[in-house]
Amino acid sequence: MFIQISGIKKSFGSGESRTDVLKGIDIDIEKGEFCVLLGPSGSGKSTLLNIIGGIDSADEGYISINGEKTADMNEKSLTMYRRKHLGYIFQMYNLIPNLNIKENIEVGAYLSDSPLDVDDILKTLGLYEHRHKLPNQLSGGQQQRTAIGRAIVKNPDILLCDEPTGALDYNTSKEILQLIETVNQKYNSTIIMVTHNDAIKNMADRVVKLRDGVIRKNYINETKTKAADLDW
């Protein structure tokens, strides 16, 4: 199993104000799988994604990636783990304002020993003609595409997406989802996407529904729909 999520528990606060956000999560994800974590606000999906990404820690349980447990890693090893294996996409694009589009993607490429060709990525993302522009000269969709470019340019094994379309309109959201689908297929990246948009589950290989910190459903989507055909 490529990613093994086993018995993850996480709570915030203490005493009376203690909130159990994750109450024992077990998921197995295959290499190259497109997994969607679905659930309402407060269901614990972003917390789970952050624990998988090694930027948060679990109180109990473990995450194993390719046989390596993240809990056994110290801060330095975790940083190296993220550097070598992970790409992150957030709802807000978090681009560096005074670097142009190409340079923002190069920021991701720098982290990899075998990055993808930046110009190819720019072309794939439809950003090539905008490559010399600064982030604030682009639309939200273009900025999110840049963030995706920054995440995928280092050719990560796993792409973690936290509500990547949360701030985008319908058409732009679909464009971004198509792009993530392309990345999944073209580079065989394992994708874990957090969303509260129910329609997106249809493009996933695996759907995990969370509510109140527990898994309500975890199933393989047998009738996968192309991102272009999604509707909501």
Next chain:
Amino acid sequence: MKNPMSKRIWREIKGEAGKYIVIFLFMTAIIGVVSGFLIADESLKTAYNESFEKYNIEDGNFRLANEADKDLIAKIEENGVKVYNNFYWQEKIEGGDKKLRIFPDRKEVNKTSLWEGDIPSGTGEIALDRVFAQNNKYKIGDKITMKGKEFEIVGLIALPDYSALYEDVTDFMFDSINFGVSVLSDEGIKDLDSANIFYSYSFKYNDPPKEHDSKEAIDMGNDFLEKLRAITPLEDYVPACSNIAINFSGSDLGRDRIFFIFMLYILVAIISFIFAVTTSNTIAKEATVIGTLRASGYTKAELIRHYMAAPIIVILIAALVGNVLGYTVLKGFMAQMYLDSYSLITYKTLINVSAFVDTTLVPIAILVGINLIMLIRKLSLSPLKFIRRDLKRKQRKKAFKLNTKIGIMTRFRLRVLFQNIPNYITLFFGIFFANVIIVFCLMLNPIIEELEKGTVDNMLAANQYVLRMPAQTKEESAEKYSMVDLEIRKNDHTDEVSVFGIENNSRYFHEKLDGEGVYISTPYAEKYGVEKGDTITLSKKYSDKEYKFKVAGIYEYPSSLTVFAQREYLNEVMDVDKEYFTGYLSSSKITDIDERLIATVITKDDLTKTTRQLKVSMGNMVDAFVVVGVAVFVLVIYMLAKVVIEKNTQSISIAKILGYNKREISGVYIRATTIVTIVSLIISIPVVDVSLKAAWRALMMSYSGWMNMSVPITVYAEAIGLGVVTYLIVAFFLSKKANKVPMDEALKNVE
């Protein structure tokens, strides 16, 4: 692959050009001045040290009443020395009281150093000491008249045995305004009045001491004096080690080095804190980007290097440009500070490695140290915290509680104040340091004037005659005194103290001296914390012999460290004849003693030489340092207050959208800074006073003598006034900046 993040460093510098240019210019100027000073100081000191050999400076000189014949010279030379003629003439320049000591161009010892023009070659030509000429505005080509004869100034020179223009080694202070040295051609010398000739001879040891100012040199000087006395009567004798005209400038060179370096380091520390505060603000602004980068695998070290790069580049360039300026333009300017006071010989600029270390490597180390600590602390937060913009180390459970009876605008202002406590702490220290510089500079003149006034008001007598050998007078107001120079030895520090033996019921000393009780001067009491009833211990120079005196009282005598004893008692203690005396105190001029028996006459003019010379030496420097102080003030306030506005750009924008007017917005975001600035200005004054008193005491303890630090209240008022006026100007620009915040700022980057 080169880190693409490095591309934004230049853009960041360009984006914050104002901040970086101001810091760059400030640091360049400071590093340039300090580097220039250190280079000048080292170059002059080296030239001075080398001058002993290069200009063959004498090992000592003695003066005879008449010219020595060959036999006498030969007899003297049998005592391990070579003797050289060092005859001089002394004349007054017509049209004033300026005295000129005239030498021929000495070819063997104490050779002339030519600064400008030529050495006189014919009659009617003269070369003047450069400093004396400068102080009296004489230029090459000008003419001076002595004894009715006109001389054209053809050159400006320095004589290595007069690097400080002391007319006599017993003088309190050199006086480069009223006393100068000069060189005439051999023909010119022949025309001088032979009545004014002084038969001075220089000598060099055949086997000289290793160090010219060592104990060995002192012992050799004393030994030779004994031998010389046995051969011929002397009018004067000064070994080089005791000749302050030769040594004073050398001991002063390098003395201010620590002060300059300390000032540089403090300024660099302040700039480093400004960088730390502004970088911390940038980190807060870029928190989500940092979080994303960290989540993507960027290491803390990479981000630390990135955020450290711009300040280091700016300081490094400032240090390099500062050093270039130091070696070129400012070296001359800083050397001039010494050259305005001392008649130093010509010098060559030397490459100074330690100056580079002090002005470049250490400032960078300070900057890196302070910013590294801040960055390690800031960036130690988890990526998640950055992504959530949760940059507080400890989560405050509830908002800081403020009494709701306080008006909303005041509460608003207080929140801004509490939000920016690190900025305001740095601001306080910046204001404190600026005030230290400003008050220090502003207080110097009043201190010197107070000393001058105190010295004049408390003179023992209008004329204090120091005799070379006992001589009697019929002058009625004359009163005999004896005097001996002893030393106060405390820890490693030695201070010279004059002990006066005063007549019983003296008309010039206004306390009753009874037997063994002595009075000490106010500077002595203040410097060493001696009180009435204490016992003081004084030592004989170059000896282990000690003398103990019981203090009967403190006498107001601000000019020097002095002890007053009954003459008879002092003579007894010093084991000399009870009638022994060394001079006269007299309200009138004594006219019946041969001038050659008088070593010196100390008048009001002599006692104020020190203060006059201090004013000349420090004049330009004081003004320059006030400017530095104001610059620090402006820099600190503007940079830190700017951060407060930048931090709150979005809030200011929202306030504008809500309908707050410019005055109300300034009332919240600028007035918080105004309150802190004014409070810091006021609070810093007593702290400055205490700090300066401690620093002044430490400074005075390391110098010989004592100047009381009495700062008039007007100086502090002036410092606060200067601060307020400067702040008002800065606040004007800050208001403009706050007013420029666009309303759409609030609509951007909202998550």
